[in-house]
Amino acid sequence: MSLITTDAIVLHVVPYLESSRILRLATREAGVLSVVARGARSSKKRFGSGVDLFAEGQAQIHVKPGRDLHALNAFDVTRSRVGLAADLGRFTAASALVECVMRVVHDEAAPRVYHGVAAGLDTIAEAAEGDTVALTLGVFWRLVSEVGFMPSLDRCAECQAEIPVDADARFSHVAGGVLCPLCAKMAAASRRLPAAARSVIAAWIRGDQPNVEPADCRAHQRLLREFLTQHLPDSRDLRAFGVWEQGRW
Numbered sequence: 001m002s003l004i005t006t007d008a009i010v011l012h013v014v015p016y017l018e019s020s021r022i023l024r025l026a027t028r029e030a031g032v033l034s035v036v037a038r039g040a041r042s043s044k045k046r047f048g049s050g051v052d053l054f055a056e057g058q059a060q061i062h063v064k065p066g067r068d069l070h071a072l073n074a075f076d077v078t079r080s081r082v083g084l085a086a087d088l089g090r091f092t093a094a095s096a097l098v099e100c101v102m103r104v105v106h107d108e109a110a111p112r113v114y115h116g117v118a119a120g121l122d123t124i125a126e127a128a129e130g131d132t133v134a135l136t137l138g139v140f141w142r143l144v145s146e147v148g149f150m151p152s153l154d155r156c157a158e159c160q161a162e163i164p165v166d167a168d169a170r171f172s173h174v175a176g177g178v179l180c181p182l183c184a185k186m187a188a189a190s191r192r193l194p195a196a197a198r199s200v201i202a203a204w205i206r207g208d209q210p211n212v213e214p215a216d217c218r219a220h221q222r223l224l225r226e227f228l229t230q231h232l233p234d235s236r237d238l239r240a241f242g243v244w245e246q247g248r249w
Contacts, residue, residue: 008059011098028114035072083125093136096244138204152177173230
């Protein structure tokens with residue numbers, strides 16, 4: 001057993017026995033880990049608000065090699081992100097994001113991904129009500145790109161032929177990006193992606209924040225969900241993403 005001290009973000013919390021909680025943490029040094037916080041439900045002396053969803057801080061974790069559940073020794077909170085709890089739109093957006101993180105990030109160090117998740121949650125927590133969906137879409141596409149699923153947007157995902165900037169294209173989730181006309185004819189399934197929408201996704205991946213109409217955001221949410229479903233490692237439904245996409249609360 002080894003003790004590590006690492007920056008960490010609380011992604012998920014469930015009760016465990018009478019006085020404890022099991023947490024899923026995104027950590028800077030060890031990827032996503034499951035930990036048990038013993039006594040967290042009966043006393044906040046060691047953990048304080050460190051067992052609150054989306055809290056970030058310094059975690060001390062006893063890592064047990066070969067085990068799926070480790071022991072959380074302490075959690076010193078540095079950021080609580082109260083803005084996420086103050087608005088249902090922001091809360092559901094953040095919940096959709098961390099649901100994805102738990103599916104694509106494993107128990108290995110990924111500092112760039114960790115900092116991207118932290119920055120993304122900050123962005124959502126500070127978003128104005130009308131900007132939340134568009135900002136979250138940008139956070140998602142940057143996360144997707146950081147974990148190795150960046151879509152091909154300027155060249156055909158199959159033959160690498162250049163796609164003109166001002167041209168509409170077919171987008172294949174299976175191929176991982178846009179297709180040239182010839183490859184699109186041979187693809188089993190694809191979706192039309194207007195040139196303007198392709199430009200918006202490219203801007204999000206660069207870290208820019210383009211102006212997107214609410215109706216277009218809904219189309220982008222659908223495209224993103226389909227892309228994630230194709231590339232996630234298992235076939236479980238994205239339940240939190242579904243709530244965020246529907247926007248019914």
